[in-house]
Amino acid sequence: MASTRNNANNAARTVNTRKTANKNVKKTNRKITNRKTTNRKTTNRKTTNRRAGGKTPFSPVDLKKLFPPWGSEDALNQTANKEATDIIQAVYHDINAYCNLERLAKEQAYGCQEMFSNMFVFTEGFVEREISYYMSCMESFKAEHGEFQPVTPNSRFLEFVTGLGWKMFAICSHAEAFRRGIKESSDRTWGFLLQKIQENFLSIELYAHSRALKWRNILCAYQNSPIPGLPDMKPEIETYMKWKVDHPHHTVITLDGKLKEPTYNGKLQQHINESIYEPKKWGGKKQDPTIRHKPNGSPTNVGSDCALCGSPVSCDCRLTSRAGELVELREYPDTGTGVRALTRFQRGDTLDIFMGELLPTSVEEVYPLQQNDDKLGKERYLCTICPHQFGNWTRYISHSCRPSTRFTIRTIGNRVVCTVDALRDILPFEEITVSYGGKYWRSKDYDCLCGHCDGSGTD
Template sequence: MFDWIFRPRNLLGSGIIPSASINPLPTMNTTLQIFHTQNNLIMQNSTHQIMAQIYRDISDSSTPGLMLNAIDTLQKNPSLVQFISTSGKPPNNTSSLAGLLSPSIQSGILIHFYEAAAVIEKTRIWLECIQRGEETTLINELAQGAMSKATLETREYLSRTRYSEVASSCGWMMLSILATSGAFREATKLLDQTQWQAVGECIKANFRSIEVFAKVRGLRWDILLPPGLCSGSVGHIPVDHPHHWTVPLIGPARRLQYQGQLQINIDRCIYNPNAFGILGRPRNWPLQWPYPRDPTLRNFDDLCSVCCTTICACHEKPMAQPLVEITEYPHKGNGVRALERIANNAVLGEYIGEILPVHANVQDEVYGMSIFDSRRVAQVGMISSAIKGNWTRYINHSCEPNSVFETVIVGQHRKTLVKSIREIDIFEEITIDYGPFYFDSQKLCCCGSLRCRYATPERVEASRKWAERMYHARQAGR
């Protein structure tokens, strides 16, 4: 069986739980010392690592996640295809490989969700035994024939009790979602009470985030629940692109819109020469350029950022996108929140949208980004992500940002990348400095930084009143 597809990432040896702190045959006292620490910062870091792995597990447990993991693993290990193919040779194209994987994936999904369903069944039986006062009898029956009765008693008692806590405080739906995470299942057995309490509080604080994250990715948490158990859902969320939805401060998730139009996620910039041709050549257009021309094309003497030559066939590879979500921030509106720790100097994504001429009849002061020629002499176009773009368009400004825009040349095109300038922790907002030209007398900085460059008392008060009006107006329109 292909357990390489669905095996949860073990907390032991992953840096989340130090393996040296685990006794091979722990007793009640030693088991509860796994996360013993006197430093609250270390405890918070451990909690954040576990939460990041829970989000990653949920993503991997969705059907698209399982398919991507399976394809990636088989491409790296062609010999594994022999188990499901008589030829012993993997196909050359991804679509054929996906079709070949179907029987393996179907059986693997059953095994993976069987482990998750066992969590629900254990919890249901445990709660029934508590009601009848028979939990001690159940543990004794489970311990028969075990190598270490103390080990099994401790871990079974801890896991079942903690599953019941989640079901009682967050609902069966949330327990069903979390049950698909191997990191969550192990945490219920291995964490001491202080650390478990920190993880539990973090789960409660991110209840809506976890629900939206799972539902929009198509996680089949619902098939784990037997009839009659209340799901506790806050509303229906269709399977969709994750960055089409925002997690609000209150109420159900909302589909992202701009001026009444649904915003759409795209993977690369869209250039339409007709949009340039009908308006005529602008006066500041570089003389050496033909018209119309894609303004993101590099000059003949520009060096590629990858190979440092002027003539090359370099092209960008698909980026490993970090786990992020669009969420609502007080006084700011929508912003981007990291759902995993992001390293310093990491490329987070590319700012993309529709490429439009400078003199187009489009006023995109919210999502528009100017395109200059390589010598930054003249503005030759703009990237408008008002309707079509990706998650980078929702990054808010901060006077103390953790990311920057960086223009690079890859092959024949110039691209605007988002790059971290320090480590970004899970649940931290991803921010960028919009620059001094963005904030004129009409724009208000709501970053909240102690070093805010635009936070005069008058502007702060105006910002607060404006944010309150926008909030109440939106609530009234629901």
């Protein structure tokens, strides 16, 4: 089990760039997005009474609860809960890896077809063994006692299917972490795992659906043969999730357990893989202001040394991050749409690049992309990254006065970008947050609702 969890954590870890950007690049902790983008619920500052005493005090820490005595019931539950969390985060990772490998196999990428075929055989074989072993135990018991008894040595299979259904069993069977967990985990860990899968049922179902996981393929051989003591799988196989997914980040899980699309001014907020530069909005100017070289290849005075390789001129480096594949959009009380981590990120990890439309002028509630210019001795304005209509998952990160990430302007490859960097370790299923900065809140007539301040937006 330890190796599975370590492999999942290592595979899910994003590229960790330099902890400090070049001296010529100005760091920023401000979120470059619009209040409407995050659907933030606000309270009018003029009519709100700030909490007495200013900042919210830290809650007292119960050390006995945080560090229970060794061997106690609380300590055993704490360990089992962590093991279950490691398994379920690895389930997300394994499903994502399986679907990515299937896509590459269809594209006939070198070596991927054989690898995917092997993974499918492992998954199919696991389901076949569980069902066959269950049936053989049933037949043996009936032959010996003359009656049916739904209790078998592989009762975890029975417990899972009767409690969570065939669809969830088929989805989880694609994950090596689950296949090992059902066999190797302790009873205490297994109990916590069932609870966590139940709590994240819609999340796992949507995750598999949005990545086009073909979970029905491993059940089709059994759909016309009812299995004694287990629910009929045919209705689940014939029922399809009525939700069209163009991209995983085009869906938000609401507080009441429903699904909705993220919108701005009534239009879908579309996902993009790279910021958009439209020359028409720049008066016909053809040169992207964030690019480090001119069309003829000669260098510009944009950017500084590459944060990945240190090159003083334009290079081919790109930020290869998988963080976007291991997060989901979820609605939170008070603050609206936010981002929930589905794996563990470590302090210093660069999660992704903030993307949007590159505009020549400032946009309401959106901060500009700037850099320090040593020759001029002042900040140099490059553009404004507007994520209202087009962007990626980073635009949904909500504000907190005690954030888990920050926005940093740095040079990567052939352009200047704004990255999202982890300030501390981010736990699985934790909301990812960032500080919008004091300037943002000083210009607003509503209060910060992060719960860590007096409403001023500063801790």
